[in-house]
Amino acid sequence: MSILSRNLVRHVIYFRHVSLNNMDTLQNLSFYIPSKEDGWAVSQLINACPPLDSNSVYCNLLQCYHFANTSVAVKLEKELIGFTSGYLVPDRPDTLFLWQMAVDEKMRGCGLASRMIVHILQRQHCESVQFIETTITEANKASWALFQGIANYYGSSLSKQLLFDKEKHFSGHHDSEVLVRIGPLSRALSKAV
Ligand SMILES: CC(C)(COP(=O)(O)OP(=O)(O)OC[C@H]1O[C@@H](n2cnc3c(N)ncnc32)[C@H](O)[C@@H]1OP(=O)(O)O)[C@@H](O)C(=O)NCCC(=O)NCCS
Numbered sequence: 001m002s003i004l005s006r007n008l009v010r011h012v013i014y015f016r017h018v019s020l021n022n023m024d025t026l027q028n029l030s031f032y033i034p035s036k037e038d039g040w041a042v043s044q045l046i047n048a049c050p051p052l053d054s055n056s057v058y059c060n061l062l063q064c065y066h067f068a069n070t071s072v073a074v075k076l077e078k079e080l081i082g083f084t085s086g087y088l089v090p091d092r093p094d095t096l097f098l099w100q101m102a103v104d105e106k107m108r109g110c111g112l113a114s115r116m117i118v119h120i121l122q123r124q125h126c127e128s129v130q131f132i133e134t135t136i137t138e139a140n141k142a143s144w145a146l147f148q149g150i151a152n153y154y155g156s157s158l159s160k161q162l163l164f165d166k167e168k169h170f171s172g173h174h175d176s177e178v179l180v181r182i183g184p185l186s187r188a189l190s191k192a193v
Helices: 003-014 020-027 036-047 057-065 112-121 141-153 187-191
Strands: 029-032 072-076 079-089 092-103 131-136 157-164 177-183
Touching (some): 072 112
Parallel strands (some): 092 131
Antiparallel strands (some): 072 079, 157 177
């Protein structure tokens, strides 16, 4: 199978959750680099997406300002319905760490989260990225499925190890966070999509 056909298959697989009814809606989504003007709406969206930890609005403003090139916002008309914050790991610029991902409940299951990750990675700013990292709690089934799908999409393996322990690092107040690492990424394949 040629690279083009293989990517066509991947593209179809990506959108298999989308019914004809919401295809129009998906075409009207805009994915863009966030700015300070998005900070407040980001904060509202994160607050509405448990189990994400709420941040201060100030933190969300910084995500939209200092980390804008490695973050993405998604709007449906004027409403923010998706947001992902990320950064290049200090001293490891080949690694994109995805901090928080949120998709409005009414838009879930359409491949939006997956598209946000691909969108960030296609930017020139992320040319050097070979690995994706994030942390996930064991119970977050949607996130595990999301990142396994991303590993498959980039033809990469996914490894995991405990990073922040419930007792040791959260004093029993937060579930353990498992570090997920995906890579090296097959960039040639993803760029053709
Ligand atoms: C996690 C989240 C961002 C996924 O967004 P999404 O746009 O619905 O994700 P996608 O449509 O791209 O789906 C990705 C995968 O997750 C699966 N999935 C989605 N919701 C799921 C659920 N509730 N249970 C199990 N799997 C689920 C999809 O089937 C898909 O897997 P597949 O490709 O193997 O079929 C969204 O559910 C969310 O905002 N959750 C609350 C906040 C959160 O947990 N953030 C992530 C922290 S790491």
